[in-house]
Amino acid sequence: MRKPIDTLSGVEVNGEFERFDQRNEIYCRSIWDDEVRSAKAEAFFDGYYMPNAKARKTDGFGLKDYALRNAAWHVSNVIRDIEVAGSFRPTATQPPRKEGFWDCYTSHDEGWPEPLPVDDPADTTRELKRVARFFGAGDVGICAFDERWMYSRAYARDTGDGVDSKPQEIPEDLRHAIVVAQPMDADLIRTVPSALSGAATGLGYTHDSIVVILLAQYIRNLGYRAYASLNDSALGIPLGLQAGLGEVGRNGLLIHPEFGPRFRIGKVFTDLPLVDDKPANFGVADFCAQCDRCARACPPQALPYDAPSPHRHSKSNIAGVVKWTPNAEKCFGFWANQNTDCIICVRACPYNRDFSKRRHRAWRRLAATPLRRLALWLDDVFSDRARKRVLWWWQQH
Template identity: 50%
Template sequence: MNSFEGKCTTCPGGCATDEDAGFMITEQFGPFNQKNDIFNRSFWDPSIHSEKTELFYESYRKPLEEWRHVDGYDQKDFALRNAGWYVADFFAERLENEDRREGFLDYLTSQREGASEQRNVESPEAMAEEVKKAAKLFGADLVGITYHDERWVYTHKYSRDHEDEKEMDLPDNFVSVIVVCHEMDHDLLETVPSALSGTATGVGYSQDAITLLALAQYIKNLGYNAVASMNDTALSIPLAIKAGLGEYGRHGLLITPELGPRLRIGKVFTDLPLAHDRPKRFGVKEFCEICRRCSDGCPTKAIPFDDPSERIYNSSNISGIRKWTVDAEKCFDFWVKQVTDCSICLRVCPYNRDYPSWVNRLRFRLMGSFLRSFMLWLDNTLGGGKRKTPRWWWEKKD
């Protein structure tokens, strides 16, 4: 049960419920410990850690000793990928000597002191619109606002220095979470799997860092507290769903009407009085129930073929939620073997389209209607989600 239901003074009729968001939470639910995230387990868990995982991480920091000279995995591909990650990595590495890896294990702290006097907020609704306008000015493609639901905050953070958990230090006076999304490049993702395609992920996180820091500073300049957070501190997808940005897909990713699953998510925790958005349902669950494109396309079969359930595969899965759950160990194993991240499930997803096109916007609506089976057949018939070569990306005219 959501302990916040009906208690929010900024939401007429109370905050959005789990039912509104499509969450099926059971009595076995428990908040997640960041130590058990598959990426963190690859440092402390001997069943995951290996020389190959070390090489995987090193490849983002320095050149490989040997290049594969395969299309998509050559020096220029890794060079572009790592450059795309540079801004996010800059903030992540800035305070590593203080056991902080900001943006991934700890929230971002590169901010000035804010105003000592708070701006008077007479209308949380008007303030929410101003915040969204600012977020988009700073680079966000999508913005939504929800209440601060502590169930999604990690019980503990992870310390790489000590290879163990450490205390969560998020202040406890926050009321709202502003969730922002940045688009991942459509054409780059058509080349998955490749080191080149990993550029889309890195650029997304780098844009996240800039937008979140600017947005948090704006709020601090208004005299309120704000904490900018990327992959750290709390699970982003449940917050994004509650903020009305999208629905949960079979591949375990957020699917939005504007970008499909092709996005990176960030968030700002704040005590600024803001009106909250409500979840939106547009037929994703119903479509995913008949579609197995991501399950079929996954090389390690880490994505389930069956209905949502409470099944968990390992300690990297959160317990007590009836949903489609990805086997994180199988997924990460493929990443390590490729020496780069994988987004095949994004590439093959029928929701992964270029939505500025009116044809694709119409297509999206029909996928959420009684015509969903026909739309899936049509997408399969037209060969949707097929891979393009990295050479195509380098040679195409913009």
């Protein structure tokens, strides 16, 4: 079960390991599973379309805040709806499907009929990363295709009875996952929780959709297979970890050396010959062992205070992986109650900083040393991690 990459990435899998069935993801369960399904969960999803937004007087949940959040999601939604309706590209090489956001994208044109010979995969990798950045990727890493992180089956919301899974669409003879990181707006995240801050998430998905679809089309145009994917098809965090985009924190998220926990993940699966990146190590696991700010800040107490373990709170957690595991029911329940997504655990995280500034890079170096407790103290004393009222964001220039 263990692979050579596990030693480098710190992934620990045990004999209980089972690939994850997408139908057990908490958002899918909120559709089919009475344990999670509720009127509030339904209103939460409906609210991403303006006529159903539950605007109220609470700071951050006004009409303008929902208007911005839902606009930021719009292009991602349009692309998904194209996949559902199939009205976009009559020349697309695959038929439209019903489950846009739950499936990988298929709205690609036919590429070059023969694979372009690759003499040096290192050159191709460099060019591919150049192209990814040109398309708008914040960062890009590459790892070997690892079937353990592919969903064992995909959720069939509309094509089945709404409960069942269907076969995974991504072929398992591909060689690589290209993992794209899309940073989210730091200022918006200071206003979490709010509908307004959900605009950072929405725009992250919108940018991610564009980058992965364009990147997959570029690879297809070189004559290779490529499948563009957001949250569908595979677990993004272990792939991002293996692709060198960060380390996993106590909050269960990947922490990137530049973006901290403040980014979204997209991926492209391909057989284009590339060179894999090495996992990153800048001290996050050791730092998180001393820090619990995300766990303390989480209103429903969905994050663990103890050491990484294989404990699963429910079927919404993968079996047989030793890690910090959030309680998905508590987390999603809070989202549904407040009628928008929440990333308080991102706002509270000491790695949520602007690493383009020298003093924050110096803090990151300190946090990777045995003086990490001092780094934590400095963050407690000097970082303003309190929630900002949304007027603060709206009045910025």
